[in-house]
Amino acid sequence: MIVVLTGAPGAGKGTQADLLASQGGYRKVSTGDALRKHVRTKSPIGLQAEAVMARGELVSDEILFQILREELGPDSQEKILLDGYPRNVAQAQTLDSLKEMHPVVVAIHLDVDSVELVTRLSGRRVCSSCGATYHVSMTPSKISGICDKCGGALQQRTDDREESVRTRLSVYESMTKPVLEYYRGKGLYHRVDGKGSTQDVFRKLVGSLDGLSLS
Ligand code: AMP
Numbered sequence: 001m002i003v004v005l006t007g008a009p010g011a012g013k014g015t016q017a018d019l020l021a022s023q024g025g026y027r028k029v030s031t032g033d034a035l036r037k038h039v040r041t042k043s044p045i046g047l048q049a050e051a052v053m054a055r056g057e058l059v060s061d062e063i064l065f066q067i068l069r070e071e072l073g074p075d076s077q078e079k080i081l082l083d084g085y086p087r088n089v090a091q092a093q094t095l096d097s098l099k100e101m102h103p104v105v106v107a108i109h110l111d112v113d114s115v116e117l118v119t120r121l122s123g124r125r126v127c128s129s130c131g132a133t134y135h136v137s138m139t140p141s142k143i144s145g146i147c148d149k150c151g152g153a154l155q156q157r158t159d160d161r162e163e164s165v166r167t168r169l170s171v172y173e174s175m176t177k178p179v180l181e182y183y184r185g186k187g188l189y190h191r192v193d194g195k196g197s198t199q200d201v202f203r204k205l206v207g208s209l210d211g212l213s214l215s
Contacts, residue, residue, distance in 0.1 A: 001078075001079055001080070001102070001103055001104075001105045001214065002072075002080045002081075002082050002095070002102050002103065002104045002105065003026070003079070003080070003081050003082065003104075003105060003106055003107075003108060003209070003214070004082050004085075004086070004095075004104055004106070004107040004108065004183070005017055005081055005082065005083050005108055005110065006086075006107055006108065006109050006110070006176070006179060006180065006183075007109055007110035007111060007112065007194060008112060008114070008117050008169065008172045008176075009117065009121060009165070009168045009169065009172060010112065010116075010117040010118075010120040010121040010124070010165075011110040011111070011112045011117065011194045012110055012112070012120075012194055012198065012201060013083045013084065013110055014030060014032070014033070014083055014084075014133075015133065015198055016110065016198075016201060016202060016205055017030065017081045017083045019198070019202050020081055020202075020205070020206075020209075021081065023206075025079055026079045026080065026081045027078055027079070027080050027081070028080075028081045028083060029071045029072060029080050029081065029082050029083065029085075030083040030084050031064060031067055031068065031071070031082075031083070031084040031085040032083070032084045033083075033084075034067050034070070034071055035049050035053060035059060035067065036053075038067075039053065045063055045066070045067070048060075048063065049063060053158075053159055054158040054159055054164065055159075055164060055167060056159045056163075056164035056165065056166075056167035056168035056171065057167060057171060058087055058088065058171060058175060061088070061090055061091060061094070064085065064087075064091060065094055068085060068094070068095070068098075069098075072098070072101075072102055074101070076100075076101045076102065079214075080102065082095075086176075086179050087171075087175060087176050087179070088175040088176065088178070088179065089178050089179060089182050091179075092179050092182045092183070104183075104188060105188070105212075105214045106188050106190050106209075106212055106214065107179075107180070107183035107188050107189055107190065108190050108191075108192055108205070108208065108209075109180055109189065109190065109191045109192065110192055110194035110201070110205075111191050111192065111193055111194050111195075112194040112195055113195070114169065116195060117169065118165060118169075120135065120138075121160050121165045121168075122160065122162065122165060123135045123136040123137055123138065124156070124157065124160050125141075125145075125154040125155065125156055126154065126155060126156075126157055127147035127149070127150065127152040127153070127154055127155075128152050128153050128154070128155045129147065129150050129151075129152025129153070130147060130149055130150045130152055132147055132148070132149050132150070134147075134154060139198075141154060190208060190212065192204050192205050192208050
């Protein structure tokens with residue numbers, strides 16, 4: 001079964017999915033992470049997707065479908081947290097076409113206002129070696145520019161630069177927000193307030209998942 005974790009860029013979906021996965025029970029599937037891996041390894045998909053991602057636009061639905069099938073795999077018993085997909089209504093319908101194997105049981109919307117989103121995205125720094133995430137003022141590394149966990153160099157994601165952030169937020173408004181309505185219409189929408197510290201939001205998220213008694 002699939003728990004869709006949705007929300008604007010910078011809402012904390014990836015961080016929360018990592019935390020939930022580390023507590024056991026769920027496997028995180030992130031289409032953004034999968035695409036970044038393709039870009040790093042310069043695969044045919046990576047070569048097609050790199051410039052689109054750097055601009056903050058959406059990669060084609062065809063490529064995403066390939067990635068989705070690869071990442072979900074054949075195990076229908078698994079509990080999967082899906083981060084970054086669907087990003088438009090067509091993708092939500094595609095996901096529904098896999099429901100025999102992977103039914104969506106809830107779509108959790110991590111809701112954060114746009115001022116906070118811009119602050120979070122523009123200050124985000126990622127370790128180029130292990131992928132750990134920091135924020136220049138909210139969760140800084142002990143030594144500026146160096147990862148606490150592995151000593152790797154911290155970098156800003158190309159798509160966290162101002163111009164791309166603007167594009168990503170406007171793509172979210174026009175393409176991804178309708179997905180919330182799509183799930184509301186199916187009775188699967190559930191909002192969680194994404195404001196507050198990582199641990200606060202995590203507690204709210206776990207509370208919601210427990211309250212939903214998913215099966
Ligand atoms: P994320 O890490 O989820 O913010 O994704 C980073 C970038 O990967 C996005 O800005 C898009 O360019 C691309 N991407 C990730 N997931 C999707 C998707 N479901 N559909 C289209 N593009 C995607």
